[in-house]
Amino acid sequence: MLGLPSTTEVGRRIPKEAFYGRLKVSAALRQSFIDDVERFVIANSIKTSTTGIPDGERVHEVLVVEVVLKARHVPEEVLALVAQANPHKLLFVCTHSGEACLAVMLKRLVVGPWRSLNGLALDVRADNIDAAWDSLASLVAYGDAGSGAETVEERFEADSRLKALRDELARVEARGRKERQVARKNALFDKAKELKRQIADIERGR
Numbered sequence: 001m002l003g004l005p006s007t008t009e010v011g012r013r014i015p016k017e018a019f020y021g022r023l024k025v026s027a028a029l030r031q032s033f034i035d036d037v038e039r040f041v042i043a044n045s046i047k048t049s050t051t052g053i054p055d056g057e058r059v060h061e062v063l064v065v066e067v068v069l070k071a072r073h074v075p076e077e078v079l080a081l082v083a084q085a086n087p088h089k090l091l092f093v094c095t096h097s098g099e100a101c102l103a104v105m106l107k108r109l110v111v112g113p114w115r116s117l118n119g120l121a122l123d124v125r126a127d128n129i130d131a132a133w134d135s136l137a138s139l140v141a142y143g144d145a146g147s148g149a150e151t152v153e154e155r156f157e158a159d160s161r162l163k164a165l166r167d168e169l170a171r172v173e174a175r176g177r178k179e180r181q182v183a184r185k186n187a188l189f190d191k192a193k194e195l196k197r198q199i200a201d202i203e204r205g206r
Helices: 027-036 076-084 129-142 152-178 182-204
Strands: 009-014 037-047 061-069 089-096 099-105 109-111
Touching: 027 037, 027 076, 037 129, 061 129, 076 089, 076 099, 076 109, 089 129, 099 129, 109 129, 129 152, 152 182
Parallel strands: 061 089
Antiparallel strands: 009 037, 037 061, 089 099, 099 109
């Protein structure tokens, strides 16, 4: 699957009950496991012994997990729970009726677009397993092979922080335009200036 080396193939099915049976989940989430997921299969294991790629400092193994869905709907809470409960990095391949979409857990679950399963191929050539994970996760989150200057987690964290700061700046500037009281208007101006400084610091450090 996905054009990965045959040496990485595992093909081990994991019963759904292994997740919702031993983890504390809500009734709704348990029902999502039952209603939305047909089965979980550990399809591939990407690590030094299966690829020849040198071990990483942060990442030692990436498991490719096929999630066979009952409908063309990705149960994001289910995947997030599975990822959080597993010590390895997981690359989910959600499949349904010949189509697939990829998903990874960064600060939150990120789900890529649906595409033909037959046309989906992954390139795991990398200097080490850290770089292999960064490349695979960047493909899902950004559609590229990674920035190189920062890990995919650092990149995603910075992007999330930038978005939060820009959203707050927009709110502060909107309030400033409406404010008529001089002292409050000046306070909002100073806050907007500080937010712009924080945004510039993050952008300059990338």
